[in-house]
Amino acid sequence: METTKHKRIMEEQMLRNKYESPFNTRYASAEMQELFSPDKKFRTWRKLWIALAEAEKELGLNITDEQIEEMKRFQDDINYEAAEEKEKEVRHDVMANVYAYGEQCPKARAIIHLGATSCYVGDNTDIIIMREALELIRKRLATLIKKLSSFAMEYRSMPALGYTHCQPAQLVTVGKRAALWIQDLLIDLEDTEYLLSNMKLLGNKGTTGTQASFMDLFNNDGEKVKKLEKIIAAKMGFDSVYAVSGQTYTRKQDTRVLNVLSGIAQSASKFSCDMRLLQSTKEMEEPFEAKQIGSSAMAYKRNPMRAERIGSLARYVMVDVLNPAITAATQWFERTLDDSANKRISVPEAFLATDAILSIYINIAGGLVVYPRVIEKHVMEELPFMATENIMMEAVKKGGDRQKLHERIRIHSMEAGKQVKQYGMKNDIIDRIASDLMFGLSKEEIVSVMKPSNYIGRSAGQVAEFVEEVVKPAILGIETDDADIELKV
Secondary structure, three states, rough: OOOHHHHHHHHHHHOOOOOOOHHHHOOOOOHHHHHHHHHHHHHHHHHHHHHHHHHHHHOOOOOOOHHHHHHOOOOOOOOOHHHHHHHHHHOOOOHHHHHHHHHOOOHHHOOOOOOOOOHHHHHHHHHHHHHHHHHHHHHHHHHHHHHHHHHHHOOOOOEEEEOOOEEEEEEEEEEHHHHHOOOOHHHHHHHHHHHHHOEEOOEEEEEEEEHHHHHHOOOOOOOHHHHHHHHHHHOOOOOEEEOOOOHHHHHHHHHHHHHHHHHHHHHHHHHHHHHHHHOOOOOOOOOOOOOOOOOOOOOOOOOOOHEEEEEEEHHHHHHHHHHHHHHHOOOOOOOHHHHHHHHHHHOOOOOHHHHHHHHHHHHHOOOOEEEEEHHHHHHHHHHHHHHHHHHHHHHHOOOOOOOHHHHHHHHHHHHHHHHHHEEEEEEEEOHHHHHHOOOOOOHHHHHOOOOOHHHOOOOHHHHHHHHHHHHHHHHHHHHHOOOOOHHHH
């Protein structure tokens, strides 16, 4: 018993002696990790080999039902140890797995991978997995948009300071600002949907894209070779394949995919920046758990750690898009292998990071905290300046000269600003205007003009129209997950 316990402890220690990806331990969801797992890859390889054998049989090659049934029997029962041992010997992952599959399927051994090259399983699998990963991303986007839409509707009428140049500007509403975040995400959703609707399989193009090996198998019957590709695509759930290729699908496809993920990262980063600024003013906060520690030194702090993590991961995705871009730009003729090591890292990690970004964003959106009193306080500190035009109009109605009043407001504004900036005093522009006989307005009359709701324009209506007419139709029919997302750390 003691020996077993000691062995287990030693095994755990050995695991901790190796690098482990933060995407696995801290950030990415189990669903996205599964999609880019070795098991998913190798099971998909076997599905592709089965689809190839079935299609070749349908078109007249000497392949039996018994052979195909044998292959199907071991489709998900992968003998990893045999494949790994063989790869050490042959230094070729595809052929090692063909060998291992053949060990399990002695009757089918001779027809596994018949006519195909490595990219038949490698590239087609990459496309299949990217499509499934994009479908998960679409689900995450729709879930996030739904949560933010509820928030936007709830706060569509709450006045808040708008900012241009990060300086107080005309009022907006809390909900209207959230609508801007949603608008960016809708563009990302559109891009994701477009990409999904245009995903093509590589098909079975052969070593240089000419399908020469398949032409040999089918005695130069080009129509059968074309049909073979269509059958395989249909079996794998695709409507079309690339009409032409080298040995690989064009690496611009990876660039295209990561550009969409980069777009999502950009949208999330913009939200992250806004959220961190809002938390610094104490107008809004991300969720903060009961036992959460904000700072190791300053126990009172509630740092925007989730929003900061979004910004950090978003930066990674936006930079990562350069990897497939450079790869696509430096491919030689029909095939070069300098893409392989790079895309094994850059593409999965882009998806894992984007998945993490959206998971955190959903978590924040589902628990956003708003502080109305703080928002109102900041509004009322700046509203007197914004209200001066309306005050001037009221004075004109009583017979005042618009030009002269405008100059008096300019002078009072400068003086009031000096009181705030140089002396740390409150904004006293209302008192200054009330005591200025040129305006002919009492303080009560001036204050009556200063209702924040008078200065938000169509914010509330814009939000309601946007959600009903744009947002809801955009996410209609897309599966969403209403359960709260729990972050790992």
